[in-house]
Amino acid sequence: MIQRDFILKEIEKLNLLIAKITGLKNDGKTDEANTLINNHVLHTSGFTIHELEPLDTSETIEFLKKEKKLSVMEFKVLAELCFQAAELASPLCSTKSINLYKKSLVILEHITATEKTYDFEREDRTNVIRSKINDCN
Numbered sequence: 001m002i003q004r005d006f007i008l009k010e011i012e013k014l015n016l017l018i019a020k021i022t023g024l025k026n027d028g029k030t031d032e033a034n035t036l037i038n039n040h041v042l043h044t045s046g047f048t049i050h051e052l053e054p055l056d057t058s059e060t061i062e063f064l065k066k067e068k069k070l071s072v073m074e075f076k077v078l079a080e081l082c083f084q085a086a087e088l089a090s091p092l093c094s095t096k097s098i099n100l101y102k103k104s105l106v107i108l109e110h111i112t113a114t115e116k117t118y119d120f121e122r123e124d125r126t127n128v129i130r131s132k133i134n135d136c137n
Helices: 002-026 030-045 057-067 070-087 094-115 119-134
Strands: none
Touching: 002 030, 002 070, 030 070, 057 094, 070 094, 070 119, 094 119
């Protein structure tokens, strides 16, 4: 029961974070939204999203698993925050945005490969990301 309460609390915190990021994005405050994303990742995982950018997609999972030892929940949060950061990048099909979409995609694919339960929302997000990457190419 304690673990379930913890997970629900983490989901609630993530929802609040995403709402704040979306609000900042809608107000045109993309720099503040990016700062919020990087500060959250730094505070919870000990690195920034910018540190992921130079990594090859194949190196990303190894870095997160072996060096940062992220949990499945942290992988899920990071995938969402990479997606949000990609949505904030300007122009939309910049190298930075495509790279962040790819990071989010590889993280989601890793979660799908390692988790025992099928997640419709994760599958939908994966399809959206693939579509955005294809639209940019």
